[in-house]
Amino acid sequence: MNRQLRVDWPACEARPAPRALPEIVDLDEWGYPIVTGPVTAELRADAVSAVRACPRLALRIVE
Amino acid sequence: MSSAGAGPCPIGPAGITHKHVPAVEPRRNSTYGCPCPPRWLSNAETWAHLGLLVHRCVAAYCRTGTAAEPGTALLSGTTPHDLPQVHEVAYGSRLRDVLPRTVAGAPALVGGFHGSWATWETVASLKVSVPGMRPLGVALGAGVVHAPGPGACPLALTVRITDYLASQCARRCGPCLNGLPAIALALHRVLDGSGGQARVEELASLVVRRGACAHPDGTVRLVRSLFTALPGEDSAHAAGGCIATGEARGVAS
Known part of the structure; x- marks a missing residue:
């Protein structure tokens, strides 16, 4: 089952963790994340790391 | 909570282990309903319909509108030379009937500030209906129709x-x-x-x-x-x- 990375927009303050999941996360011109794809099984560990690394706790993985 | 959070930021990567982070997506009450009655959601139009239902009966109320959408809707219309007006119209009636002839031929904004622009041809073909207007790309939305008329950009x-x-x-x-x-x-x-x-x-x-x-x-x-x-x-x-x-x-x- 593919999971999605969701951004809690009010919590997000455009402070992305360095190199957080470049496979499925781009940044817009203001530095806010653009999620471009699902969290596949191969990316799951990296996605969990990204969720834990977010200084604003603004990322979560949903099914 | 442990005392391990000795890093400069108590919620940063060096801080606590984020076990308190919710693992599920938050649900919107507007979508799923409030779990704890009593509930109270209302606006002026809902009150008006409630009054009609009480003073008449359901059968009388359903005599206006269509079978799929009984009753009436309140439309607010703003046009260039008149004061803003509120019209009560039956569902299924023509949208152009609430607009003055002076605005014919010009595009109109249907649905309020969050609504959609429509050409006059589209506006002229619209019948007031929530599900019926949506496929045409013009949502009834707040029921506000702004028809600036010819000459407005x-x-x-x-x-x-x-x-x-x-x-x-x-x-x-x-x-x-x-x-x-x-x-x-x-x-x-x-x-x-x-x-x-x-x-x-x-x-x-x-x-x-x-x-x-x-x-x-x-x-x-x-x-x-x-x-x-x-x-x-x-x-x-x-x-x-x-x-x-x-x-x-x-x-x-």
């Missing part, structure tokens, strides 16, 4: 509305806080001919569905509908004219 009006909507941002979500003023600026540039529609669309795609509420989505709907319903306005303004007002190249102020 829909692009100029959209610029003013977008400026206002950008100022009404709750300042909570970054894409909306940054994106709506940027869209408004890009629209100003389309209006004065110094910018193109492509930049507006680029910004719109960076804003839509990237907020906690639907304010950015509604603003993008307004802006996109302008270019969908009235294609060519951007190039007309770039050439110094305006299709909707019929101003020729080089004549527009």
